[in-house]
Amino acid sequence: MQPLTRVEGRAIPLGLKNVDTDIIIPAKWLKTISREGLGAGAFEVLRAEPGNVFDNPAYQGAPILIAGDNYGCGSSREHAAWAMLDLGIRVVIAPSFSDIHSGNAVKNGILPVVLPQDAVDRLLEVAREGLEITVDLEAQTVTTPYQDRFAFEIDPFRKHCLLNGLDEVGLTMARGEAIGGFEAQRTAAQPWLMRGTAAA
Amino acid sequence: MASRPRTLYEKIWDAHVVETRDDGTALIYIDRHLVHEVTSPQAFEALKVAGRPVRRPELTLAVPDHNLPTTARVDASGKPVPIADPESAAQLAALEVNAPAFGIRYIPATAKEQGIVHVVGPEQGFSLPGTTIVCGDSHTACHGGLGALAFGIGTSEVEHVLATQTLLLQQSKPMEVRVEGDLGPGVSAKDLILHIIGTIGAAGGSGYVIEYRGKVFEAMTLEERLTVCNMSIEAGARAGLIAPDDTTFAYLKGRPMAPKGAEWDAAVAYWRTLHTDDGATFAKSVTINAADVEPSVTWGTSPEDVVPIGGRVPHPGDFADESKRVAAQKSLDYMGLTPGTPMTQVPIENVFIGSCTNSRIEDLRAAAAVLKGRHKADNVRWAIVVPGSGLVKAMAEDEGLDKVFTDAGFEWREPGCSACLGMNPDKVPPGERCASTSNRNFVGRQGPGARTHLVSPAMAAAAAVAGRLADVRELV
Known part of the structure; x- marks a missing residue:
């Protein structure tokens, strides 16, 4: 995955609350066996509405999306993160995110920024003016040309992975010995736990 | 650690910590992994590209469910019926190839054990109390009913579990x-x-x-x-x-993949x-x-948009929060509902009984109890019952429930996710309403433009009979 340190650019002022992953990418797009090309179906239902923010020339290619509470709720489909990435979105700012979707986002190099509703409202205003917003992951800040400065919190491990573009699978495979030790203990103490499908 | 009183969640979590990183992230062991065709192909592909094997193939179980049509799986001569949609067919074929290639048990679409992953896991005794259970599907939460810590994951995490049998997690x-x-x-x-x-x-x-x-x-x-x-x-x-309690243990005892003999006793003690x-x-x-709590129904496009069946469609102005007012207006426009309308005056054209929420034998019994000796209303164009698994289907047929449903004007289908999610041929047409026992009323969830009202199986049956949303208590 591509490292993310600092993103500067215009932001799509969506603002909508409870944007679910069916909205981000409808189920008919999930039949693919690849991660590519899902931007074509991204936010399809919203984009069918005339005057929608996604097709507004002012926000074309904007790398930041600003949404309402509970962004990415619903299905665990990682296709939602792939679709956003395909649209060029690298940062989503919202008052809250679904747990699963924010994890999926990070694993694809997309930064979920949690800010209070009043900060999100202010950033929506700035975004609607077509001005650029700066998200600095190292400093954990979001700033605007008006000198607004909002600090955000992020889990240190997620920050580390995003800054360095790390592959978690590779990191964990390096811990194979610790995992093996845990499995050996379980096999001795609670063998039924390790049988799985082999029990039948 | 034993001295501090802990919640059930904390006990299960603690029992699965392989190690904790300095930043607080824990490496959590995963006991059971369910895989279906939609969220796994990219994970298997990534393993292949990196040359990574599956660490513990026996701890993963693969079942197709999301894409499968719910019409007959085999023809009159017993041959499998091909899947018409080429993309669905390719995705299903990928799982059928990937699972055995990585040594994973695969339940084919034509097997009687096939069904929705979240019905199959408990039914086979694969899902057990106190285990960590994951699947690339958010409704994995379902297995928590057994006292398991079960949750949905994305495809990158599916790959992570296949390769390492663990996940890197922050404790909730x-x-x-x-x-x-x-x-x-x-x-x-x-x-x-x-x-x-x-x-x-x-x-x-x-x-x-x-x-x-x-x-x-x-x-x-x-x-x-x-x-x-x-x-x-x-x-x-x-x-x-x-x-978990005696109800849980009685449910699991004797299931194919549940512990047996002395191991059963040890498991129950734990x-x-x-x-x-x-x-x-x-x-x-x-x-x-x-x-x-009354029989409940949703009016909008978020599962939080719930009213009692005796209630009315709310007015956006009823909500204190501005963003909720905006969302409510959008929902009402999409749902084609007028504020103040009694919910029991909302007409229904489609009824769906199924999904991982409500497709088990008791759900079918509850719906059949309402439908017995009754028929769906004429304005109900399409009514289907989709059992959660082949075993549920067989049990229902033994009890004669299929006959109750077909006599009432319902179609009796093969197991799968069906009209819950608009991925297979079972869809609700644009602009039409569906009384649905599924779990999501999102915009377009049951098909583009489809309008979903979430209800219980008994309430879905009542809506079918009345041709509108109805209070089942007036029918029983």
């Missing part, structure tokens, strides 16, 4: 939803969970794992507990839990320790009075 906060008193007659587990989501909101459980507590849950059957935990995700929680200790604290606690 424990939340209690306590229900006091007893549910009234005609009020089901589905009504209760809809009421809970309506009360705490679609983000009310965000960052938490919910434990459902109170005698209502103790009195529930295992199937009802699965229904409640299934929709924890609709309340924003990663997982939901109900402490499972009996899996409850929240006296004095343990929850980060958040919500109390619901069971007497307040």
Whole structure:
């Protein structure tokens, strides 16, 4: 995955609350066996509405999306993160995110920024003016040309992975010995736990 | 560690920590992994590209469900019927090839054990109390009804589990939803969970794992507990839990993949320790009075948009929060509803009984009890029952439930996710309404432009008979 340190650019002022992953990418797009090309179906239902923010020339290619509470709720489909990435979105700012979707986002190099509703409202205003917003992951800040400065919190491990573009699978495979030790203990103490499908 | 009182969630978590990083992220061992065709192909592909094997193939079980048409799987001569949609066919074929190639047990579409992953896991005894269970599907929360820590994951995590049998996780906060008193007659587990989501909101459980507590849950059957935990995700929680007890053990005993003999006894002894200790604290606690719960129905496009069946379509102005007012207006426009309309005056053209929320034998019995000797209304164009698995289907047929449904004008289908998610041929047409026992009423969820009203199986049956949303208590 591509490292993310600092993103500067215009932001799509969506603002909508409870944007679910069916909205981000409808189920008919999930039949693919690849991660590519899902931007074509991204936010399809919203984009069918005339005057929608996604097709507004002012926000074309904007790398930041600003949404309402509970962004990415619903299905665990990682296709939602792939679709956003395909649209060029690298940062989503919202008052809250679904747990699963924010994890999926990070694993694809997309930064979920949690800010209070009043900060999100202010950033929506700035975004609607077509001005650029700066998200600095190292400093954990979001700033605007008006000198607004909002600090955000992020889990240190997620920050580390995003800054360095790390592959978690590779990191964990390096811990194979610790995992093996845990499995050996379980096999001795609670063998039924390790049988799985082999029990039948 | 043993001295501090712990919640059920904390006990299961602690038992699965392989190691903890300095930054607080824990490497958590995963006991059971369910795989279906939609969220796995990219994970298998990544393993192939990197030359990584599956660490513990026997801890993963693969079943196709999302894409499968629910029409006959074999023709008159017993040959498998090809899948018409080429993309669905390719995705299903990928799982059929990937699972055995990586040594994973695969249940084919034509097997009687096939079904929705969240029905199959408990039914086979693959899902067990106290285990960590994951699947690339948010409704994995379902298995929490067995007292397992079960949650949905993305495809990158599917790959992570296949390669390492672990996940890197931050611990969630424990939340209690306590229900006091007893549910009234005609009020089901589905009504209760809809009421809970309506009360705490679609983000009310965000960052938490919910434990459902109170005698209502103790009195529930295992199937009802699965229904409640299934929709924890609709309340924003990663997982939901109900402490395992004799009901759980009786359900699991003798299931094909459950422990046997002395191991069974040892397992039960361990499972009996899996409850929240006296004095343990929850980060958040919500109390619901069971007497307040009525047969429930959704009016909007978020699962938090719940009203009692005796209620009316709300006015956007009823909501204090500006963003909710905007969302409510959008929902009403999409749903084609006028504020103030009694919910029982909302006509219904489609009825769907199925999904991982409500497709187990008890759900079918509850719906059949309402439909027996009755017929769907003429304005109900399409009514289908989709059993959660081939085993549920066979059981229902043994009890003659299929006949009750077909006599009532319902179609009796093959198991799968069906009209829950608009991925297979079972879809609700644009602009039409569906009384649905599924879990999501999102825009376009049951097909582009489809309008979903979430209800219990008995309420779906009542809507079919009345041709409109209806209070099942007036029919039984």
